[in-house]
Amino acid sequence: MIAFIIHRLVQSVAVMLVVALIAFALFNFVGDPINNMVGQDTTAIQRDQLRADLGLNDSVVVQFARFVGHAARGQFGLSYEQARPVSQLILEKMPATLELSLIAAAMALLAGLPMGVYTGLHREGFIARTMMAVSLIGVSLPTFLIGILLILIFAVVLGWLPSYGRGPVVQLGWWSTGLLSVDGWRAVILPAITLALFQMTLIMRLVRAEMLEVLRTDYIKFARARGLPNRVVNFGHALKNTMVPVITITGLQLGSIIAFSIITESVFQWPGMGLMFIQAVSFADIPVMSAYLVLIALFFVVINLVVDLLYYVVDPRLRINRDAAHGN
Amino acid sequence: MDKRLLGAALAAVVAIGLAASGGAAQAKVFRWANDGDVNSMDPYARNETFLLTFDANMYEPLVGRDRSLKVEPALATEWKQTDPNVWRFKLRQGVKFHDGTPFTADDVIFSYQRVLMPGSNLSGNFATVKEIKKVDDFTVDVVTKSPDPILPEELTSWAILSKAWCEKNNAVKPADITKNEESFATRNENGTGPFILKERQPDVKTVLVPNPNWWGKKEHNLDEVVFSIIKDPLTRVSALLSGEIDMIYNTPPEATDKIKATKGLKLLQKAELRTIYLGLDQSRDELLESSVKGKNPLKDVRVRKAFYEAIDETAIAQKVMRGFAQPTALLIGAGVNGFDESINKRFPVNVADAKKLMAEAGYPTGFEIGMDCPNDRYVNDEQICQAVVAMLARIGVKVNLLAQPRAKFFAKVNEPAYNTSFFLLGWTPQTYDAHNALLSLAATRNREKGTGIFNNGGYADPKVDELVTQIQGELDQAKRNKLIVQALTLVKDDFGYIPLHQQQVVWATRDTVNVVQLPDNYFPLRYVTVK
Numbered sequence: 001m002i003a004f005i006i007h008r009l010v011q012s013v014a015v016m017l018v019v020a021l022i023a024f025a026l027f028n029f030v031g032d033p034i035n036n037m038v039g040q041d042t043t044a045i046q047r048d049q050l051r052a053d054l055g056l057n058d059s060v061v062v063q064f065a066r067f068v069g070h071a072a073r074g075q076f077g078l079s080y081e082q083a084r085p086v087s088q089l090i091l092e093k094m095p096a097t098l099e100l101s102l103i104a105a106a107m108a109l110l111a112g113l114p115m116g117v118y119t120g121l122h123r124e125g126f127i128a129r130t131m132m133a134v135s136l137i138g139v140s141l142p143t144f145l146i147g148i149l150l151i152l153i154f155a156v157v158l159g160w161l162p163s164y165g166r167g168p169v170v171q172l173g174w175w176s177t178g179l180l181s182v183d184g185w186r187a188v189i190l191p192a193i194t195l196a197l198f199q200m201t202l203i204m205r206l207v208r209a210e211m212l213e214v215l216r217t218d219y220i221k222f223a224r225a226r227g228l229p230n231r232v233v234n235f236g237h238a239l240k241n242t243m244v245p246v247i248t249i250t251g252l253q254l255g256s257i258i259a260f261s262i263i264t265e266s267v268f269q270w271p272g273m274g275l276m277f278i279q280a281v282s283f284a285d286i287p288v289m290s291a292y293l294v295l296i297a298l299f300f301v302v303i304n305l306v307v308d309l310l311y312y313v314v315d316p317r318l319r320i321n322r323d324a325a326h327g328n
Numbered sequence: 329m330d331k332r333l334l335g336a337a338l339a340a341v342v343a344i345g346l347a348a349s350g351g352a353a354q355a356k357v358f359r360w361a362n363d364g365d366v367n368s369m370d371p372y373a374r375n376e377t378f379l380l381t382f383d384a385n386m387y388e389p390l391v392g393r394d395r396s397l398k399v400e401p402a403l404a405t406e407w408k409q410t411d412p413n414v415w416r417f418k419l420r421q422g423v424k425f426h427d428g429t430p431f432t433a434d435d436v437i438f439s440y441q442r443v444l445m446p447g448s449n450l451s452g453n454f455a456t457v458k459e460i461k462k463v464d465d466f467t468v469d470v471v472t473k474s475p476d477p478i479l480p481e482e483l484t485s486w487a488i489l490s491k492a493w494c495e496k497n498n499a500v501k502p503a504d505i506t507k508n509e510e511s512f513a514t515r516n517e518n519g520t521g522p523f524i525l526k527e528r529q530p531d532v533k534t535v536l537v538p539n540p541n542w543w544g545k546k547e548h549n550l551d552e553v554v555f556s557i558i559k560d561p562l563t564r565v566s567a568l569l570s571g572e573i574d575m576i577y578n579t580p581p582e583a584t585d586k587i588k589a590t591k592g593l594k595l596l597q598k599a600e601l602r603t604i605y606l607g608l609d610q611s612r613d614e615l616l617e618s619s620v621k622g623k624n625p626l627k628d629v630r631v632r633k634a635f636y637e638a639i640d641e642t643a644i645a646q647k648v649m650r651g652f653a654q655p656t657a658l659l660i661g662a663g664v665n666g667f668d669e670s671i672n673k674r675f676p677v678n679v680a681d682a683k684k685l686m687a688e689a690g691y692p693t694g695f696e697i698g699m700d701c702p703n704d705r706y707v708n709d710e711q712i713c714q715a716v717v718a719m720l721a722r723i724g725v726k727v728n729l730l731a732q733p734r735a736k737f738f739a740k741v742n743e744p745a746y747n748t749s750f751f752l753l754g755w756t757p758q759t760y761d762a763h764n765a766l767l768s769l770a771a772t773r774n775r776e777k778g779t780g781i782f783n784n785g786g787y788a789d790p791k792v793d794e795l796v797t798q799i800q801g802e803l804d805q806a807k808r809n810k811l812i813v814q815a816l817t818l819v820k821d822d823f824g825y826i827p828l829h830q831q832q833v834v835w836a837t838r839d840t841v842n843v844v845q846l847p848d849n850y851f852p853l854r855y856v857t858v859k
Binding site: 043044046047049081082083084148151152155156159162163164165166266267268269271275276278279282283284 | 364367368373446451452503511514529530531532533556557558559560562563564566567569570571572704733735736743744775778781
């Protein structure tokens with residue numbers, strides 16, 4: 001067990017180092033930040049001075065070592081655009097993204113699960129077929145288009161919900177929350193739906209497939225033969241056994257919800273990390289971009305690690321298989 | 329958690345929210361939005377129009393500009409040249425900063441020292457200034473290195489900060505991005521201007537309220553101004569359509585028809601000072617990106633003229649810019665001092681003549697050339713370049729277009745690399761005077777002297793250099809303007825550049841809002857009224 005954990009940790013560190021290298025490479029391949037930082041009337045000598053002060057003239061190895069050293073301590077330097085520490089910027093933006101992501105994930109789960117069960121049980125029914133057809137929209141329409149459509153309908157035409165922003169926020173220590181006011185909740189609805197739609201479809205289809213699979217198994221047939229009521233069979237026996245893969249996928253999808261909130265955040269001007277990243281890209285604000293990449297990679301690695309460990313604990317079969325596969 | 333407890337907690341939360349969102353319905357609030365934020369509350373942080381115009385609502389210069397961009401008294405009431413090298417400014421008395429400290433000559437001297445420090449982006453405006461001396465509490469002398477007839481014009485974006493406030497809050501130096509330090513002045517302000525900063529959430533929103541003790545005559549009727557960032561163009565327009573905001577500063581061209589057709593909204597447009605132009609590498613002996621080897625075809629004035637005659641600017645202005653552009657023949661536009669309508673006539677489009685010129689120059693079948701273009705800097709920049717590619721194909725010139733984001737684009741074409749053969753750029757003279765454009769774009773490149781820094785094509789004409797020097801020192805306004813016309817004509821007739829147009833500033837507002845739109849894209853809140 002301990003050997004397995006150590007093994008996974010070493011892998012995680014290796015992944016983080018590779019991501020750090022990519023993040024670092026940004027410094028050398030994305031435009032010239034100097035031109036963005038200064039105005040058109042800045043002299044050539046001032047430009048050279050700035051370049052030297054930022055350490056852009058050092059060798060690549062020196063710059064990378066410095067980058068990893070600082071990154072390990074959570075220091076990503078000062079944003080070129082805002083002249084403020086990147087770590088502080090990220091801390092400010094993180095609550096917005098996490099609130100949006102968690103609400104979207106909850107929505108996806110709360111809507112996707114029952115729909116999956118329903119379509120699994122009544123696969124020939126009209127409603128189930130409609131749900132399946134409509135869910136195709138969820139996977140096939142690009143996120144930004146869904147966002148724009150929702151804005152058009154609910155903000156411009158109906159005027160029910162705000163088209164942008166997060167509404168009023170309240171500071172609880174360093175955490176800023178928009179969920180303590182009605183306007184804050186109104187503001188989160190459209191972006192959360194936009195972000196949740198794809199995941200909801202995914203969960204629904206996953207649950208449906210799992211249900212269909214499980215309903216074919218012998219123990220379900222035996223349960224029915226014993227005369228157990230449908231409710232007990234469907235929910236007590238069938239649904240329970242579909243849950244392991246669903247929980248895993250949902251966990252992993254949380255990582256992608258956070259990472260892919262970029263588009264939703266920029267459509268709805270949601271002041272989170274994704275929007276910060278987009279703004280950083282258009283400004284070639286490399287410290288912010290690289291910090292974001294490293295952070296998202298960290299999210300994925302941590303979530304993966306936790307899911308792997310949970311698997312290991314929950315399912316004894318996997319424990320044996322993995323040990324064999326890894327040759328431990 | 330107990331379900332009833334949860335219900336009670338939710339009800340409490342909702343009640344708090346309702347209480348917070350109610351009230352303050354009568355106040356005249358002006359809400360506007362732009363695609364990007366003001367980068368800093370510190371007026372020296374960056375030499376960029378949007379930052380300067382936003383911070384100018386809170387901070388004021390000695391000499392300001394009025395609705396027609398003419399200089400007007402601000403913190404200085406009068407100024408005159410007491411000696412060819414000395415400008416004397418009389419300061420306004422009884423003015424107080426927002427924190428209540430009185431404004432005196434010491435603040436001017438302090439601001440001068442501060443603007444020259446590393447981290448300040450405005451030091452370039454003081455190229456001709458030798459020193460600023462305090463004469464008494466309300467008089468200062470600006471001593472120049474050589475006679476500078478347009479000094480007051482050069483100081484209109486130089487805001488005055490409070491010495492006492494900066495010293496108290498450790499903001500004596502502008503924030504220096506290279507030194508891991510954030511200045512207090514980046515997120516706070518203490519100016520003398522008509523508006524006071526109430527709330528600042530970078531990248532989200534900034535709230536200003538009027539300064540009740542402002543010295544000037546109040547022309548606005550606002551109780552509060554809320555500035556929001558909405559980056560996505562469609563969302564920005566949606567917020568205007570849905571009534572959540574009253575004005576958008578940066579209006580996407582594709583939305584103009586929709587806004588025009590919407591009842592209750594109006595579109596404001598005005599030619600901007602910035603000139604969009606094409607530049608040609610005339611300095612290298614062999615072009616970096618071309619099929620012609622061993623020589624540079626662009627050194628031949630006939631080839632440059634052929635390029636000019638093949639490009640149909642009228643079509644670009646009408647089709648690509650959808651009419652939101654003013655074709656121009658000069659490097660400066662109307663509104664810049666020195667502009668002269670009589671020489672602002674573009675040479676006609678003439679493809680037949682262009683072909684003939686190409687043949688005479690020895691390229692009857694044309695040649696290949698690389699072109700650099702930004703795709704996120706000017707209005708429809710990439711589309712303009714694509715149109716140029718198609719137009720030059722008519723005379724056999726095959727253009728390989730490289731359009732990229734501004735960060736990469738500027739790094740390639742600007743100094744010190746100048747890695748380009750053919751490019752599209754825009755220029756606004758910071759001083760609102762032709763001299764700035766001539767010095768930066770038309771004077772021969774010389775890093776030490778600081779001339780021709782943005783002359784990316786390496787255009788060089790000693791006669792123009794001589795005229796630029798004369799213009800700098802000429803005190804007689806009429807004579808000076810004649811020299812400017814001479815220089816502009818030389819560049820024009822030599823096809824040193826191919827000026828295209830002035831793009832138009834397009835704003836959109838609700839009908840109930842009145843704003844003053846200026847050609848330099850400045851947006852002073854002090855002229856805004858809301859019904």
